Every structure is written in structure tokens, then in C-alpha cells.
Amino acid sequence: AIQEVDKIWHNGKLVPWKEATTHVMTHALLYGTCAFEGIRAYKTDHKGTCIFRNKAHIDRLFYSAKVYYIDIPFTRQEILDAAAETVRANGLESAYIRINANLGYGEVGPYSLDCPTDVSIVAFPWGRYLGDEAMAKGIKVGVSSWRRSAPGTIPAGVKAAGNYLSSRLITIEAKKRGYTEGIGLAHDGTVSEGAGENLFVVRNGRIITPPFAASILGGITRDSVITLASKLGYEVVEQNLPREMLYAADEIFLTGTAAEVTKVASVDDHEVGDGHYPIADKIQKTFFGLFTGETEDEWGWLEPIEK
Ligand code: PMP
Structure with missing residues (x-):
């Protein structure tokens, strides 16, 4: 409520x-x-x-x-x-x-x-969108049978209420199947994003996230994480990902204003990597460090509210 x-x-x-x-x-x-x-x-x-x-x-x-x-x-x-x-x-x-x-x-x-x-x-007031346990341990996600809207149809990069009929189908299907969140594929079958989150894969030390052309919303948390990860010295690439790359990933995490930085524990019941998230943990810690002051806000992202 x-x-x-x-x-x-x-x-x-x-x-x-x-x-x-x-x-x-x-x-x-x-x-x-x-x-x-x-x-x-x-x-x-x-x-x-x-x-x-x-x-x-x-x-x-x-x-x-x-x-x-x-x-x-x-x-x-x-x-x-x-x-x-x-x-x-x-x-x-x-x-x-x-x-x-x-x-x-x-x-x-x-x-x-x-x-x-x-x-x-x-x-x-609104707490953790996917729950406290999710934040610590990661969530189970499932790839949806529903695709994201194709280019030239409803513009996926625009944040408007009508676009969220797609998210509704993806997330309800996932929950009914026992997952915490659903992942949508783009029109061409490559990975797009979560119902309300962008998606990142870590493989062999590189961080990969689908490009705008994969019917994603250009997330502001996504942008923040790309900036923070680059600052930490990681290579971040925007690249199409075939679905099976989700099963080959060492780590997966989702980002969004509501979901913040949330690790993914399994995809379609395949465990992600070996259950360790060295890079996602570091990014999560750096992200939340912005709010404790541990991470320096070099970009003026924190906009104080005058009392
Ligand atoms: N994709 C979708 C479909 C979303 O609804 C959201 C949440 N706005 C995101 C990605 C993440 O965007 P942001 O980081 O700007 O919240």
C-alpha cells in the first residue's frame, strides 16, 4: 500500500x-x-x-x-x-x-x-523495492515470454505510463512463476532489461550492458553505475547480449531508482556464476557510499534539500 x-x-x-x-x-x-x-x-x-x-x-x-x-x-x-x-x-x-x-x-x-x-x-516513504534480503543475497529472475516493444513501435526509451503495460506483463508472469523479477528480451531475442531495471552482466572481468537499441529505458542509475564502474577501473561496454549469456555470466546485477543496485542469484533456475559477486558487491558498495560520503560525489549528483 x-x-x-x-x-x-x-x-x-x-x-x-x-x-x-x-x-x-x-x-x-x-x-x-x-x-x-x-x-x-x-x-x-x-x-x-x-x-x-x-x-x-x-x-x-x-x-x-x-x-x-x-x-x-x-x-x-x-x-x-x-x-x-x-x-x-x-x-x-x-x-x-x-x-x-x-x-x-x-x-x-x-x-x-x-x-x-x-x-x-x-x-x-518507500523502502527497498525488492526487499532487504534481495539487496544482500540477490534475486531469482526469469526470462519472460513477453518481448519488449520493438524499435519503431512504442518507444522503449521513453518513460510514459502506457509503456508500462509491457512491464506489467513481464513482471506478473515472472512472479506467477516464482521469480522476483522478469527479464524482457528485445524484438530480436537479445537481452533487453528487467521490467523496471536495467541489466548488467559481468564476464571475465568485463562489465557488459545492452545498448539503447535493445529497447531499454536509458536508466539514470545505469548511467551512474557506468560512471562509477569506469571510475573504479572496470571496462564497461554497451553491447547486445544473447539470452544464453545470462547463463554464462560470472555475475549479473540490475539497476534502477527503485531497485538501486540488486544482484541476480539465478536466471531461469540456472545459478549465476559460482555465487560470488566481487564486482557487483564493489559497485553496490560504491553506489551506496554516495549517501554515506564514503564515495566522493564528483559529479554533483546529490542535490541537498534546504531545510
Ligand atoms: N527500465 C525500466 C523499464 C524502468 O522502469 C526503470 C525505472 N525507471 C529503469 C529501467 C531504470 O531507470 P532509472 O535508473 O532511471 O530508474
Whole structure:
């Protein structure tokens, strides 16, 4: 269940949680026309509460909105500030922040270039998406029978509500089969990503992750991990992976705002490697080190929320 808080930022104003409602004929509900972001705010040991890569998320929000012809009637800076304000107004030390740019009420039909856009920002407490045990030991995943959307169909690199019908099919099928998460293959049968996470394979000391062309969402955690891994001295390559490479991997891990850095213990009941994760452990530790100060934030990724 969602943990309710006091206020939601709705079209420029903080309103009580229960009042942030929308009409049943909202375009986004009818056609999935909602560009959105999921962002985390962390309680850090050295800089108070910080939003992690707020700016990168807001840039992706505007990109997703542009692709689907959703006008956002606020500037990037206004949305950036509003995200921080929403965390602060609810007195949250850490939070998951969901920003929605919904095509609103006014027209029926997918065309609708004149619908108003409803922008909302919700910040609420949210722990480990895949659980604490998952973070320590790794999760069991299964390759889905559902493929990710092919290039030239629904743009997989865009974060919009309608795109998540694909994630829903992949993740529900996986859970019904006893896995914690499902992995989608791209249209050509190469590995794409998890239902809500990007995927990395470690093999012979190299780190490999599928490229944008493999119908992935360009994850901000993926980008952070590529940067951190390179900084640690690892070779990281973006390359197509045949499915069986998942069974040949020494290590596999998933990344995402919700999943953070999560190791994979098995794929389709094949254990990954020999059960040791030297590289994934190091990357996980370096990633979480950003929030304790142990990893230096050379990139300005931590954006402190002024009290
Ligand atoms: N792929 C999909 C399909 C996702 O939903 C997410 C979560 N936004 C990711 C990858 C990871 O992206 P990020 O690291 O930006 O959260």
C-alpha cells in the first residue's frame, strides 16, 4: 500500500493528499499519455536529505513529454524546485518522488493536441523495492515470454505510463512463476532489461550492458553505475547480449531508482556464476557510499534539500 503523506504538489500548489484527484475521462487514463519520473531522495550522513540526480530525471521527463506531444506548462527549474519543496513540505528524510505530467481532461481520442497537462509531484516513504534480503543475497529472475516493444513501435526509451503495460506483463508472469523479477528480451531475442531495471552482466572481468537499441529505458542509475564502474577501473561496454549469456555470466546485477543496485542469484533456475559477486558487491558498495560520503560525489549528483 502507498504510505500517504500530507501534501501533494498539484499544478503549482501544495494540496492535501486526498484532494489531488482527477476526472475519469482524463486523457492519461484513457490512453496512457502520462510522462513520468521516479526519483529517490536519500537521507545522507554528510549532506542531509538529498535528491539523487534530480536534474537528470527532470531532463528525461521533458524528453518523454516531448516525444508524446505533452506540453509541460512549467520550466525545468520550477519542476526541480517543486520536487524539493514536496519532500520538504512533508518533512520526509528520504522518499520516492513520483512526478506525473498527465494529459488531462478535455478531449477524447488519441489525437488530442489541446488537452491541458496536469502536473503532480508526490513524495512518500518507500523502502527497498525488492526487499532487504534481495539487496544482500540477490534475486531469482526469469526470462519472460513477453518481448519488449520493438524499435519503431512504442518507444522503449521513453518513460510514459502506457509503456508500462509491457512491464506489467513481464513482471506478473515472472512472479506467477516464482521469480522476483522478469527479464524482457528485445524484438530480436537479445537481452533487453528487467521490467523496471536495467541489466548488467559481468564476464571475465568485463562489465557488459545492452545498448539503447535493445529497447531499454536509458536508466539514470545505469548511467551512474557506468560512471562509477569506469571510475573504479572496470571496462564497461554497451553491447547486445544473447539470452544464453545470462547463463554464462560470472555475475549479473540490475539497476534502477527503485531497485538501486540488486544482484541476480539465478536466471531461469540456472545459478549465476559460482555465487560470488566481487564486482557487483564493489559497485553496490560504491553506489551506496554516495549517501554515506564514503564515495566522493564528483559529479554533483546529490542535490541537498534546504531545510
Ligand atoms: N527500465 C525500466 C523499464 C524502468 O522502469 C526503470 C525505472 N525507471 C529503469 C529501467 C531504470 O531507470 P532509472 O535508473 O532511471 O530508474
